[in-house]
Amino acid sequence: xxxxxxxxxxxxxLIQTHRKAQGLxxxxxxxxxxLRQELISRIESGHDGAKLGVICDLLAALGLEMTIxxxxxxxxxxxxxxx
Numbered sequence: 001x002x003x004x005x006x007x008x009x010x011x012x013x014l015i016q017t018h019r020k021a022q023g024l025x026x027x028x029x030x031x032x033x034x035l036r037q038e039l040i041s042r043i044e045s046g047h048d049g050a051k052l053g054v055i056c057d058l059l060a061a062l063g064l065e066m067t068i069x070x071x072x073x074x075x076x077x078x079x080x081x082x083x
Contacts (some may be wrong), residue, residue, distance in 0.1 A: 002067070004072075006071075007046070008046050008048040008050070010046075011043070011046075011055065012044040012045060012046040013044070013046070015040075015044055015058055015062065018062045018064060019062060022062065026041055026044070029061060032061040033057045033058050033061035034057065035054060035057060040058065
């Protein structure tokens with residue numbers, strides 16, 4: 001399944017969804033990724049400011065990868081999510 005994320009909140013939600021689908025706690029994901037549980041909690045909550053390398057570490061620990069592509073036509077609601 002390919003998912004679209006345009007904001008830190010959406011990225012965090014997708015990480016949380018995949019973590020739960022794999023039956024992992026935040027502590028389990030922290031152990032797999034080498035990150036602190038508190039950081040994973042902040043990312044899943046949609047706080048911005050996470051380094052790209054940290055997001056890549058989480059994706060790798062979940063067996064996921066990031067794909068970059070052209071932005072599709074969006075609605076005003078999508079644009080509000082960015083800001």
